[in-house]
Amino acid sequence: MPIHFRNTPANEPFLFDSIGNRWSQDFVRRREGYPLYHYLQTESGRGIVKVRGESYVLNEGEGLLTAPFTPHSYTKDSPEWTTLFAAFTGRIDSSILSITGYQSILFIDRERGLKIKELVDEIMERWETLSTDTFSQSIYCYRMLMNFTDSALNRALSDDPLYVRYVEPVIKEIESHYDAELTLQELSRMVYVTPQYLSRLFRRFLSCSVYEYLTSCRINHARELLIMHPHLKVQQIAGQCGYSDVSHFIAMFRKITGITPLEYRKIN
Numbered sequence: 358m359p360i361h362f363r364n365t366p367a368n369e370p371f372l373f374d375s376i377g378n379r380w381s382q383d384f385v386r387r388r389e390g391y392p393l394y395h396y397l398q399t400e401s402g403r404g405i406v407k408v409r410g411e412s413y414v415l416n417e418g419e420g421l422l423t424a425p426f427t428p429h430s431y432t433k434d435s436p437e438w439t440t441l442f443a444a445f446t447g448r449i450d451s452s453i454l455s456i457t458g459y460q461s462i463l464f465i466d467r468e469r470g471l472k473i474k475e476l477v478d479e480i481m482e483r484w485e486t487l488s489t490d491t492f493s494q495s496i497y498c499y500r501m502l503m504n505f506t507d508s509a510l511n512r513a514l515s516d517d518p519l520y521v522r523y524v525e526p527v528i529k530e531i532e533s534h535y536d537a538e539l540t541l542q543e544l545s546r547m548v549y550v551t552p553q554y555l556s557r558l559f560r561r562f563l564s565c566s567v568y569e570y571l572t573s574c575r576i577n578h579a580r581e582l583l584i585m586h587p588h589l590k591v592q593q594i595a596g597q598c599g600y601s602d603v604s605h606f607i608a609m610f611r612k613i614t615g616i617t618p619l620e621y622r623k624i625n
Contacts, residue, residue, distance in 0.1 A: 361484050363446065367584070369495035371447035371502060376484075378441035378477050382433060390426035392614060394445045394453050396501075397421055397431065398470050402438035406431040408462050409564050418467035418474070422505055424454075425573075426613055427461050427564070441477045445498060448584050451577030457505050459528050461564045465504070473504050520562050523548045523555060527567065535574045536599045541567050575599050576613045579606070583622040591618050 360377030367374075374393055382404060397406065398420030406413045406421050408429040413421055415431075423429055445453060457463050465473065480487065480497050487494040527544050544567060545555040552567075559567050575598040582594045592603050600606035610618050 359481055359484075361481075361488065364488060365491055367446045367448060367450075369447055369491045369498075370449045371445060371495050371498040372491060373480075373494065373498055374444040374446040376443040376477065376480060378474075378481055380440050380442065382431070382438045382440045384430070384432045386430035388428055389615075390428050391423065391444065392425055394425060394450070394457075395423050395442070396444075396465075396473075397423075397440055397442045398465065398473060400439045400441055400474065402433060402435040404431055404438045404440065405434045411462070411564075413462075413464060416467070418470035420465040420470050420473065422457060422463040422465065424457070424461035441474060443477065443501065445502065447495065447498070449581060451574075451581050453502060454574065454577060455532070456502050459563060459570075463505055469504055473501060476501055476504075517562070519558060523550055524558050524562050527555065527559075528570070531571050531574055535571065535578060536597055538599065538601070539571060571599075572609055572613065576610055579610060579618065580614070580621065583618055587622065594618065 359379065360375065361373070362375045363372055365372075379400060397404075397415070399415040399417050401417055403417070404415045406415060406429060408421070408423060408427060414434065415421060476497070480494075480501075487497065526548055530544060530547060531539065541552045541555065545552040548555065550558075556566055559565060559570060563570060565573070579594050579598045582589055582597060586594075589597075591607070595601075595603045595606035598606065600609070607617055610616075610621070614621055
């Protein structure tokens with residue numbers, strides 16, 4: 358049951374914070390979610406993953422990518438359940454949000470899962486080299502993330518007229534102007550619907566509220582600035598991420614990551 362953890366600073370665009378395969382999976386419950394994007398896939402047997410009230414049965418070759426801090430649990434649904442998994446970090450890991458089509462939960466079917474398994478098996482075989490050759494590891498990590506860009510669920514969202522008409526424009530507005538004082542009222546007026554209706558659409562398609570999505574976007578960009586621009590003060594980063602109140606920014610950063618901005622910068 359091999360598992361490897363990152364033992365170098367997250368200085369590359371993408372890196373594996375942890376990765377493993379042939380894991381005899383036990384019951385796991387994370388009430389506050391996991392702090393990074395995390396992927397779990399069945400190698401043999403069958404398991405059930407519960408995310409925000411929804412249940413996903415993972416048969417052999419099927420997997421689920423879960424966004425940071427998304428509460429979830431999983432348990433086996435067969436006598437034995439073996440899995441492969443990976444958690445992603447890196448200097449621009451905030452861009453995983455767009456790679457996954459702005460979804461907090463992404464189901465991977467067997468066809469794509471088999472390709473991911475081949476890649477993970479290769480990574481595990483080469484880990485002794487990849488653990489120190491972080492440039493090559495980053496390329497492998499990017500290759501794995503690319504398997505999440507055109508899943509069936511992404512295509513379904515792109516084909517849904519409600520998503521395209523109301524949710525997608527708001528996502529683009531948040532991504533482009535997360536540093537501005539955006540409000541639910543302003544965003545809903547932009548697409549000519551009520552705040553309540555826009556909130557319901559976000560829950561339906563992204564499993565989060567508009568405010569949660571905006572906060573996640575801002576904190577992800579803050580994490581990137583903390584690492585890539587070590588000369589910037591916390592006050593400056595707060596302002597560049599849409600927070601006029603530094604104390605509020607620190608409180609939200611701690612709520613999302615579990616640590617303060619300065620602690621995050623020191624760790625990374």
